[in-house]
Amino acid sequence: MLDEILVGDVLHRARLGGADFAELYVERWRRRALRVLSGEVKEATSGIEYGAGLRLFYGTEVVYAYTNDLSPERLLELTETLVKLKGSAGQVDTQGQGGLDFRKAVAQGLHTPAIPFTARDKRYRLERVREAEAGAQVSPQIKQVQSNLMEWEQEVLVANSDGKWAEDRRVRTRLYVTAIAQDESGMQTGVVGPGLSVGLELFDRYSPAEIGRKAGMQALTNLRAKPAPAGSMPVVIGNGFGGVIFHEALGHLLETTSVAKKASVLSDKLGEKVASEVVTYIDDGTTPHGWGSSEFDDEGLPTERTVLIENGVLKSYMVDRLGGMLTGYRPTGSGRRQDYTFAPTSRMRNTYIAPGSTPREKLFEGIEYGLYAADMGGGQVRPGSGEYNFAVKEGYIIRNGRIEEPVRGAMLVGKGPESIKRIVAVSDDLEMGPGMCGSLSGSLPVEVGQPHLLISEIVVGGQA
């Protein structure tokens, strides 16, 4: 995307200015978004995002600059400005030889889409979205359906003063359907939104009509649901997107961003038992076509499969370059950023609790009164205290081992390190679900996942 000599020049000038390490990140996005509400195209947008981020290290001190003027003059000027911003503390390397000899890493096409961004016209896309909408009309009580189709194509180049040069092309497609059901008691929503690192073949993997139908059914369930109970009780969390609880309550605590500053309650705990022994927790950036997969991370390292917790014992953190320097842990290909406007930090990719051996039905046996959180919404965590909260999107009361009436508005709250010790059984039905994760380096596509599992006690915030 950028001339090799220019890239070499920028990195070399940064080193001359005293930086120990320099990294240039260049990207170009093409994006399309289509929002259809009740049959009408409400928004159809397209866009090009194009820019570069330059990161310099002086020891572990970082300066970062970004711009979307990528002319040679402006890029070199930016480099000079950045070096000056740092002041004169750095060692000036007047002996620098320049002319970096880049070792080029080429993506193997592990996640290359079958149907590229440029294929098919806009009418084709609109027809698929309309199928989803028709699928959601499961009852006259479905008053509205909103569908969002998002397509991204991102070309990335990462080059650094160690001679690394990595290029990647990432294509992602997601269809997100929200159904609204209404009766005299009020309005409720159902949301289903599969997404993968694929092109329009997403519609072959997930039929639009089926996506719509699921969203419609969930809205209907919530409509007849009663307000959730409040109090402390056993909770069975459903598979797939249910994994968001451990993304929040556990995953964020294992990123070196928090660990290096000892801002995570799980800092300095490698080799220690931090969870119940039925818990094995994995972050995998290599899953073919995974929503959170890529061949290289945003620091140019190949992504990998990282076992974070094995049978309850903490095995690894998620480590980026800076996190690695600060903690001494080996980088795990976890350096990610939303786009060129962010410096990378350690982030999750596709993170899940590995399957266990308890059959799903057994989880419910023996629960006198509890909550079945069949599907989850988003949540939040404060890594310093481990306090988290997240919303139940589809929930049911468990009574004497049986799944009974639906409830809505439940919020699960607690402290992550306590909750993972209270996982008493894990089923074998692992599923993944896509989401967007917001943190220091922006909003990123990630998958969360888990099999059905049982937590012995958790605070449910409800209204009743």
Next chain:
Amino acid sequence: MTFEEARDYLLQKAKALGIDAEVLATHTRELTIQAHGGRVEEITQATQGGVGVRVVVEGKTGYAYSEERTPEALDWVLQEAHENALLQSETGGFLPAGSELGRHDLLGEGLSAPLEQKRQAALELEAGLRADSRVKQVQMTRYSESETQATLGSTQGVAGAFRNGYALLLTSAVMAEGSSLKQGYEFDLSKEFHTLEPGRTVQAFLQNTGRLLGARPLKTGRYKAYFEPKAFGQLLGMMGWFLLSAKNVLEGKSLLAGKIGQKVASEIFTLVDDPTLPGGLASRPFDAEGTAAKRTVLIENGILRTFAHNSETAQKMGMENTGHAARSYKGVLGIAPTNLFVQPGQGVKMDEGIVVTDLMGLHAGANPISGEFSLQALGLKVEGGEMAYPVENFTVAGNFLELLSRITALGTELEWNPMMGIVGAPMVEVAELSFAGA
């Protein structure tokens, strides 16, 4: 190509193709200085901008944008915008006629202090926090500033530009006392760098987070709630604005649809949005379509007076355009608040209940369509008119419109918060809400 050249290129091409077009170009400069462990840990300097077009073809509206400003990229933008427009089934789209709006500077020299002073501000904030032995970790401390220039032009004659910006001190840290840990944050936001005082932000943090240490579980039940301005501002910015946006009303998502002139809140509740507020952080001379700024009373003594409109929603609903059009170069025409605030009242006298100091998880736990919320909160138990002790691990739940109608008292002082837009609120007393804890 510069941004203005890109704007002119797009307008000329559009005219040649016989397409009505509106071009918005923004250019932002940002500086962030992050302190950690007594030194500057990270400095980010940024320039970012782009051009976005809204076109109307045969009464149909389409959008596209680019950050790359080459003729090829801009030609792609016009072509995609044109195709996007033709996908619409809805006709009746139009671009408002406009005029020369002039160039305005709402920032002046507010950010012109030397870099060294800004580094010091970040370092002093961090050092001040560390000086208190109860502060266990300082997770993030930063000074940041932002300066934006926006340029608007259309084939219908709109032309104008303005410059605005702010300076911000922000910190997030953990305090500990015994086995009790609390993470909190604090900020100070201003259009003038020299009005920021790190020492004041340190004191505010120690006060606001320190008082939550040693929190006890809260017994599940119904309590009177006293929302502090920050907590109420979060709820209002998230739920209130959603309900008042005419776009959501037209899309059938607002519980306030059809309620103009009706009582929707307690009679002591008046809600205003004012882009003309002198020195207001979200003040601006005109909106994203070139409609001149004016003050709007949305809810007056509990009565819903108007929704917030842009030209499109105003025409569809046959109401007056309140000038709330909002658009980033990447986005589509929307509706956004400027300086949104609750008119202060006669004061709050506490007796029994819960002071809600902060809310968490709003994106997941507050559903503006149903109006229902169930949110993790931090707070203090009030007994016999005094703040008795802090409470934790609980949620507060209810329906936002019911909450508005149950407001029984409002504090006398307005406090501005930038958490969910720029929202101002006093202390808000609510008769009774459901709290879930141990």
